[in-house]
Amino acid sequence: MATTGFLPTITASPFLSTLIWIILIIVAMYLARKPFHRCMVSFSLIIRNSLRLFSASVKLAEKRLNDRNRDVLLSAGRQHAERCVEREFERISTAVQRDLEGYPKVQRQLNEGLVKLEEEHHNSVEIPQMLPDWAKVIKAIASIRPNSDPIVGNMLGDIHQTLSEQHTKVLEQHRVDASKRHTILNRMVPLLRSMKKTLVGLNKSLSDLNFRAKRIDRYMDNYEQIREQSDMAMRTLSSSSLTQFFISGAVLLIALGGAIINFNLIALPMSEMVGGASYIGPYKVSNIAGLVIICLEICTGIFLMESLRITRLFPIIGSMDDRMRMMLFWIALSLLAILAGVESALAFMRDRIAADMEALRQSLAGVSPSTIVGSVIPMVGQMVMGFILPFILTFVAIPLESFVASARTILGLTAAWMLRSLAFSLRLIGHLGYYSGRLMINLYDLIIFPALWLEGVVTSGLSRTQTKDNTKKQENITGSVTMPAVDPLTENKEMAK
Amino acid sequence: MKSFRIWIIGFLILLMTGCSQQSNRAKGVYMLLDTSGTYAVELTKARLIINYLLGTLQPGDTMAVGRIDTGSFSEKDIVAKVTFDVRPSVANNQKRVFKNNVNTFVTGVRQSSYTDISGGMLQAIEYLNESGSGNKYILIFSDLQEELAKGYVRDVPFELSGFHIIALNVTKLRADNQDPKKYMTRVEKWREKTIKGGGTWRVINDLERLDNILARG
Numbered sequence: 035m036a037t038t039g040f041l042p043t044i045t046a047s048p049f050l051s052t053l054i055w056i057i058l059i060i061v062a063m064y065l066a067r068k069p070f071h072r073c074m075v076s077f078s079l080i081i082r083n084s085l086r087l088f089s090a091s092v093k094l095a096e097k098r099l100n101d102r103n104r105d106v107l108l109s110a111g112r113q114h115a116e117r118c119v120e121r122e123f124e125r126i127s128t129a130v131q132r133d134l135e136g137y138p139k140v141q142r143q144l145n146e147g148l149v150k151l152e153e154e155h156h157n158s159v160e161i162p163q164m165l166p167d168w169a170k171v172i173k174a175i176a177s178i179r180p181n182s183d184p185i186v187g188n189m190l191g192d193i194h195q196t197l198s199e200q201h202t203k204v205l206e207q208h209r210v211d212a213s214k215r216h217t218i219l220n221r222m223v224p225l226l227r228s229m230k231k232t233l234v235g236l237n238k239s240l241s242d243l244n245f246r247a248k249r250i251d252r253y254m255d256n257y258e259q260i261r262e263q264s265d266m267a268m269r270t271l272s273s274s275s276l277t278q279f280f281i282s283g284a285v286l287l288i289a290l291g292g293a294i295i296n297f298n299l300i301a302l303p304m305s306e307m308v309g310g311a312s313y314i315g316p317y318k319v320s321n322i323a324g325l326v327i328i329c330l331e332i333c334t335g336i337f338l339m340e341s342l343r344i345t346r347l348f349p350i351i352g353s354m355d356d357r358m359r360m361m362l363f364w365i366a367l368s369l370l371a372i373l374a375g376v377e378s379a380l381a382f383m384r385d386r387i388a389a390d391m392e393a394l395r396q397s398l399a400g401v402s403p404s405t406i407v408g409s410v411i412p413m414v415g416q417m418v419m420g421f422i423l424p425f426i427l428t429f430v431a432i433p434l435e436s437f438v439a440s441a442r443t444i445l446g447l448t449a450a451w452m453l454r455s456l457a458f459s460l461r462l463i464g465h466l467g468y469y470s471g472r473l474m475i476n477l478y479d480l481i482i483f484p485a486l487w488l489e490g491v492v493t494s495g496l497s498r499t500q501t502k503d504n505t506k507k508q509e510n511i512t513g514s515v516t517m518p519a520v521d522p523l524t525e526n527k528e529m530a531k
Numbered sequence: 532m533k534s535f536r537i538w539i540i541g542f543l544i545l546l547m548t549g550c551s552q553q554s555n556r557a558k559g560v561y562m563l564l565d566t567s568g569t570y571a572v573e574l575t576k577a578r579l580i581i582n583y584l585l586g587t588l589q590p591g592d593t594m595a596v597g598r599i600d601t602g603s604f605s606e607k608d609i610v611a612k613v614t615f616d617v618r619p620s621v622a623n624n625q626k627r628v629f630k631n632n633v634n635t636f637v638t639g640v641r642q643s644s645y646t647d648i649s650g651g652m653l654q655a656i657e658y659l660n661e662s663g664s665g666n667k668y669i670l671i672f673s674d675l676q677e678e679l680a681k682g683y684v685r686d687v688p689f690e691l692s693g694f695h696i697i698a699l700n701v702t703k704l705r706a707d708n709q710d711p712k713k714y715m716t717r718v719e720k721w722r723e724k725t726i727k728g729g730g731t732w733r734v735i736n737d738l739e740r741l742d743n744i745l746a747r748g
Contacts, residue, residue, distance in 0.1 A: 302619070309617030311591025313556055387619055394623045398582040398630065 063478070064485035071475050078471025085464030089457045096453035103446035104268065108260055110439055111271040115257040122250045126243060133239035140232055147229045154218045154225075272443070279440035285433035293328050296377070296423045299416060300324045303383035328427070331373050335428030338366040345435040374424040381420030385413040558745060559593040559664025560584055561655035564610070565673035566598050567646040569704070574637045576700060576738060577672045581633050583741055584670075590615050590622040593662040596633055597651055599673060600643035601680050604650030610636045614662065648677045648721075649685035656689065667694045668745055674702045675717050691730030696721075697744065698734045 043051040063070075175193055259267040304327075305320035312319040340351040341363035351362065396402075479486060562584070564577050581596060588594055595612035597603065611632040615622040652669065659667040675698060679685060698721065707714035718734060725732040735744065 305590070306618050306620060309591075310589065310619055310622075311557060311617045390620060390623050394626060395586055397627065398586045400579075400582070 060482050060485050063482045064489075067478070067482065070478055074471045074474050074478075078468045081467030081471075082464040085460045085467065089460035089464065092453050092457040092460060096450050096457060099446060099450045099453060103443065103450060104263075106446060107268065107271045107275065107443055108263060110275070110443070111260045111267065112257070115253055115260055119250060119253045119257065122246055122253060126246050126250075129239065129242060129246070133235075133242075137236075140236065143232060144229060147225050150225055151222055154222050157215075157218050272447075275440045275443040278436045279444045282433040282436035282440065286430065286437055289427065289430045289433070292423060292426060293332075295419070296328050296331075296427070297321075297324050299384060299420050299423075300327060300377055300380045302387055303380040306383060306387060327373065327377070331370065331377075331424040332427050332430055334366050334370045334373065335424070336431040336434070338363060338370060338428055339431035341366060345431045347431065347435050347438070370424055370428065374421045377420035377424060378417045379420075381416040382413065385416055555665035557591045557593065557664045558588060558666045558668065559659040559662045560588065560668045560670065560745065561595045561597060561659055562670040562672060563597050563599050563603075563648070563651040563655060565646060565648070565671075566600050566640055566643045567673075567676075567678070568642045568644070569676075570646075570674050570702070571640060571642045573672070573700060573702065574640060578633060578637050580670070580672065580699060580738065580741065582630060584744075585626045585630060587745060588615060588626075590617045590619055593659070593664050594629065595655075595658055596636070597654055597658075598636075598640075598643075599646055599648055599651045601645040601647060602650055602683060603647040604653050606654075608651065608654060609658070612658070645680040645683075646673070646676060646678045647680075647683060647685065648673060648675065649679075649687070649689075650683070652689060653685075653687060656691065656694065659694070666745070668697060669694060670697050670699055670744075671721075672699045674704060675721055676704060689724060689728035689730070691725055691728030694725075694728075694730040696725045696730050696732050698732075699736075700738060701734055701736055 044054050045051050175190070256267070260271070301321050301324040304324045305318070308319050308323050310318065310320055314322055336345070336347060337351070339345045340348050341359050343352055343359075346352050351359065354362070562577070562581060564574060565571075566574070584594065591614075593612075593614045596610045598608045598610055600608065602608075611629050613625050613629050615625055648671065652671075655669045659669070677685075698718070701714075701718060703711075703714055707717075722732045735741065
């Protein structure tokens with residue numbers, strides 16, 4: 035059988051054959067219209083509803099994750115606030131112990147000072163001895179002008195002399211007394227100064243306590259906000275967490291640079307110790323050994339920081355009794371010092387090996403060995419770096435703790451964002467599927483529009499005839515009634531619903 | 532507890548397997564030096580190549596230098612051989628000693644009447660197989676013109692699986708200049724032998740391009 039394209043020919047004329055095929059197809063499609071519509075509607079509804087269900091599930095997961103993130107954030111914030119308050123209380127306790135514990139002593143000092151001052155004041159108020167009253171009489175007699183009588187004259191002279199001597203003596207005594215009073219007053223000055231200093235110190239301590247109390251008030255306000263789970267507290271904590279994440283990440287990157295330098299210092303000499311021809315997987319054993327040493331240093335540093343309660347990565351260390359904790363601190367410090375010493379020695383060995391290799395290379399290249407005297411500065415520099423870097427790496431524990439703590443929040447936020455995006459995408463795909471179904475239905479109707487048009491014509495013709503009959507009947511019976519036109523789109527909508 | 536032990540044993544086995552890869556990664560280099568009359572003058576260049584190789588090879592690698600003379604399939608034709616210690620400082624000293632041995636040989640070399648390249652190849656294959664190196668290289672410093680003395684039979688097929696054969700400084704003879712086809716036929720003959728034996732073949736005539744000579748096969 036001949037074909038027109040992919041269809042077998044029906045008549046001799048291809049055009050006619052094609053036309054007949056088109057008509058047949060349209061008729062077939064028209065007959066299958068309602069089942070096709072139902073099928074498409076069902077299919078699109080399956081897609082939409084299943085994806086909506088999936089999306090709702092994802093949204094639920096996102097909500098749970100958000101709740102968990104909120105809990106984690108609040109818990110972290112609460113812990114931080116508690117730590118701050120705790121630390122402030124510790125500081126206040128230290129200050130109170132240091133300053134106010136000695137308050138009775140200060141009071142005693144002040145009392146003693148006051149008693150001394152009182153005594154000195156009492157001593158200073160002693161009136162200097164005055165001339166006796168009879169001196170005035172004698173003075174009056176002595177001031178009588180001597181007449182010609184020599185006896186009277188001599189007597190008066192004696193009286194005058196005695197009085198003058200008495201006067202001189204009393205004046206001397208007065209000067210001594212005044213000097214004593216000055217001395218007493220001089221002794222009072224350091225006492226006054228000491229009291230002033232004590233009082234200033236007391237004032238400073240009280241001001242400091244006042245300042246710390248205000249700070250505690252602020253921390254307590256924050257704590258209260260966190261406890262109340264206010265949005266402001268959430269926003270603050272979230273922003274703080276992000277900042278911490280990036281800052282600690284940057285510091286860790288810098289530390290990573292330090293670790294790489296450290297690694298390069300010890301990788302070559304490690305090959306002298308563990309051999310340069312052994313491999314674990316694709317990596318040299320000497321390189322792995324170098325890395326292990328650096329990792330051990332970092333671990334020791336973390337334990338050191340933990341034992342000092344600077345970080346709290348391992349709560350068990352923080353909760354140890356002080357004696358054990360300090361023992362751990364000394365052990366970690368000793369290990370770190372030993373490792374630093376080993377690194378320093380390795381750095382020295384590296385310099386020697388590098389020099390030997392350079393000499394060999396020159397010898398193999400036929401170049402005469404360099405006559406420049408090698409400086410010891412690079413070697414010393416390497417040794418110092420080898421010794422210092424392990425101690426510097428110790429401080430990695432602090433940003434590491436911040437990074438781990440903030441990473442929980444950041445990871446949670448990222449996961450929540452991804453779930454939200456997934457839920458949105460699922461809903462979008464569901465809607466796309468649904469409207470694609472609608473589009474297919476409309477396209478289907480567009481393809482068979484001649485049949486639909488014909489159906490419309492026939493239906494309207496029939497309805498007109500029927501209307502006319504009905505009108506006639508109605509006219510005959512009651513009156514006129516109009517029939518509503520069938521709208522295929524409305525039908526589609528209903529089906530979709 | 533039992534499963535924990537199994538894990539530990541598994542981990543140790545993994546570690547041991549990792550550590551036992553030493554011989555697989557090590558390089559083994561055997562350099563054949565042609566001492567026949569026409570080529571003996573080129574040996575100073577060979578010394579430079581050997582020095583370059585000494586600078587390139589790492590602790591754990593193996594190196595040997597063999598002579599191509601009338602009958603090269605003999606241990607006596609190995610001029611110098613060494614497997615470098617795993618410690619870099621010891622390996623450096625071994626390199627110095629190796630270099631001195633080669634220098635002594637090059638300065639006092641006596642020209643041979645015949646050129647038994649195949650015998651040298653067989654000796655090199657045997658030596659490198661014994662060394663257990665993972666990457667095996669045979670460097671032939673020769674013009675590839677084989678001349679066997681009467682009575683010497685060298686129709687043994689080479690077993691070159693895993694070997695990289697590199698011909699260095701393949702000089703053109705006077706006859707090659709007159710008929711370049713001879714040169715090409717000579718090189719092609721060795722290439723075919725190598726490929727047939729399962730090895731890879733390379734020719735490096737420009738000694739300025741020695742860098743990464745051992746990097747690829």
